[in-house]
Amino acid sequence: MEKAASFYFHGSLNDFLPTCSKNKPVPYGFSGAPAVKDAIEAIGVPHPEVNGILVNGEPVDFSYRLQPADRVEVYPAGTVKQWLEHDAVQAPLPVTPAFILDVHLGKLSKSLRLLGFDTLYQNDYTDGAIAQLASEQHRIVLTRDVGLLKYKSIKWGYWLRSQHLEEQLTEVLSYFRLASKFNAFSRCLICNSPIxxxxxxxxxxxxxxxxxxxxxxxxxxxxxxxxxxxxxxxxxxxxxxxxxxxx
Structure with missing residues (x-):
């Protein structure tokens, strides 16, 4: 017999849901006892954009096993909640952020390099290569592909909402709070090396x-x-x- 739980996604996590499911409880049917992380991603929300989870009012991590009738609330990164300080499901960001971008974001890579940020980009990267490099080199993944962010090995990532360069750059700077970390004109725009x-x-x-x-x-x-x-x-x-x- 199929079991059921209820999910409510806060703030920017609604960007991943169909219009009919935004800002309202989302029913989720399951068998066995899946990890709450797997359920969140099955609904459509990639784990790098999640920073807090409450189940029946109590904080849990991604490994929590879903139970029948659970009420799950999922909070995005940047949410101001006192309990998140101790129970965030995301690892702290690197002090000096470094990025790796998918094949659709070549112009954004140059803009980030212009501002001095260590930014890997190649127009022939596979999703697997991006995930591996992100894991090995502790990089933040920026992408227009939600599926890429669901790779288990990716710790940090962000799905660009806009398709326009300046809006994308503003999104990244705001989301990761980078305005105070500029080191402009310090990197090669073509190959990313310090000049x-x-x-x-x-x-x-x-x-x-x-x-x-x-x-x-x-x-x-x-x-x-x-x-x-x-x-x-x-x-x-x-x-x-x-x-x-x-x-």
Whole structure:
């Protein structure tokens, strides 16, 4: 005989539910005694976006085994609840956040690198490779694919709600509270390596004629050898960064 429990999802977790199920109890039928984590993901909510679970008013972790007639409340990361300080189901984020992005987020990867964040991206990453690298290197997964966030090995992750670059960047900065952690213009936009100052004489052959005449301060990526300087694009990027800080 099938058993049943009731789930209620708070706040941003409703983004993963169909319209008819948002902000209301969601019935869940089951057999045996599945882990509450498995039930949450079967309903559609990926575990990295969950930070607190109450069952019949008591905090539990992901391993709790579901019982008939359980009333389950699921809270998103960022929820301000006193009990979450001691009973959060998420591991604390790394002090220095590092990211890995899925194949749909190439433009976002460059924007995060522009702000100084260690950001892995390749347009041929498989979901399995992303999950493995995230686990091995303690990286936060950013994706437009909800299914990717359900990989068991992924500790931290976020599903981008928007498909527009500036909105995506604002989402990430707000969700992970990154505005105070910018280290702009410190990474290569192409390969993610930290860049370093270099003498003009060592990069002359890589400079356009006008750049050679007008600029004397240069930076280079030691991995891909790309050269950077503070041209007209630099001022535009500075304005962009200041706008992000004010949002």
């Amino acid at each position: 370093a100052p270099v003498p003009k004489a060592t990069v002359l052959t890589q400079l356009p004629p006008k750049t050679m005449l007008c600029f004397d301060e240069f930076y280079q990526c030691p991995t891909c050898q790309r050269v950077y300087w503070k041209g007209s694009h630099y001022e535009r990027m500075q304005e962009f960064i200041e706008r992000l800080k004010q949002d």
